[in-house]
Amino acid sequence: MNYKILALIIIAVSCAYRLALSVVRRKSFANPVPENVSDVYDSETYAKWRRYSAEKASLEVYSILASSFLTFVLILTNAFGWVSGMLGNGVYAAALAVTLFSALTEALIGIPFQYVDDMIIEQKYGFNRTTKQTFVSDRIKETVISLILACGLTCLLTLVHSWLGSRMIIVFAAILFALILLISFVFPFLTKIFNKFTDLEEGELKEKLTAMLEGHGYHVRAIQVMDASKRSSKTNAYFAGFGKTKTIVLYDTLVKAMTPDEICAVFAHEMGHGLHRDTLKNQLSSLISVFLIACAAYAAVSLPEIYPSFGFEGVNYGFAMILTGIALDIVNPLFSILTNARSRRAEYRADAQAAAEGYAGQLVSALKKLARANFSHLSPAPVIVMLEYSHPTLSQRISAIERCGKR
Ligand SMILES: [Zn+2]
DSSP states (O other): OOHHHHHHHHHHHHHHHHHHHHHHHHHGGGSOOOGGGTTSSOHHHHHHHHHHHHHHHHHHHHHHHHHHHHHHHHHHTTHHHHHTTTTOSSHHHHHHHHHHHHHHHHHHHHHHHHHIIIIIIHHHTTOBOOOHHHHHHHHHHHHHHHHHHHHHHHHHHHHHHHHHGGGHHHHHHHHHHHHHHHHHHHHHHHHHHHOOEEEOOSSHHHHHHHHHHHHTTOEEEEEEEEOGGGTBSOOOEEEESSTTEEEEEEEHHHHHHSOHHHHHHHHHHHHHHHHTTHHHHHHHHHHHHHHHHHHHHHHHHTOGGGGGGGTOSSOOHHHHHHHHHHHHHHHHHHHHHHHHHHHHHHHHHHHHHHIIIIIHHHHHHHHHHHHHHHTOOSSOOHHHHHHHOSSOOHHHHHHHHHHHHHO
């Protein structure tokens, strides 16, 4: 079998698939807006939303084409094989040379698109709060973190495979899973590299949130406000921390835009996720996905005959990671249909929890404010919802919340 042609076909098919989704998404901008969300945008804002979404969609098409073209050309010309000897001929040096080259070219092609997205399109529609300075320092921090992660994973794969052979699947999956847990553990610390946190001032909101959460057995360590407005006017809120002890993080944009009862409604929803152990279920599903990654990585390193067709003399672990990524481009869309369906069910359950706490009306108005602030799509194509949406559409959520209220 010619592995190079197979890889090129997969890259082309995956590019075509993503472009097709982009076309469907663009067509859906003309879909009629459902009755129960028709008051989210006035006609002027809705026209603006359509222009904004069309610009984002065009940028997406160029970005898909550019990144697919780059990968296609690098594979076609055996560029990775050519780069592999640059840091020396040792197994680790050859692998790291390929990994660094791949991560750097990805950053090089990704950053201009992100610049257009953040600093031009988001700026034009009034969402961007990022200064050029913050943008540059963010990208430098991100690139450094992703280089460290990519090199770390490559070394890990090299070590585990040369050490354990076929038993590496379990160990590699276990280490990846431990890393995911570790990242969610250090996430609160990581966000501190990018943002500043201050304690929420004493008052009605703090008392209500603390009372509601403690009523369900949670211990609230702190309620903090994050300076998200430094980067964007978009808004959000989340729980941080393990077990029953939680830190609540509110975006400053949320505190400014919502009434105390609406913020409580958002948090009753988050608490619903906690009560149904949704984070734990998400972690189980990531355990399945790291197992898939480990299987694909094992397949890539156990077939030395693959590598000569890409310009290598033998197995290159850095390139094995790239091949793993290409193979997963086929599996991931199928896997995400299942995980997204499960996630949407969890969202309905969490909304029902907020309704049960007596916040149905406030949740509806909070969700409408969130949709407005985040410039959400009100009438996405059902096929896109099935494939990509981790949350039901606003209209679906409001219908479900209203049904809870009637029961
Ligand atoms: Zn949720």
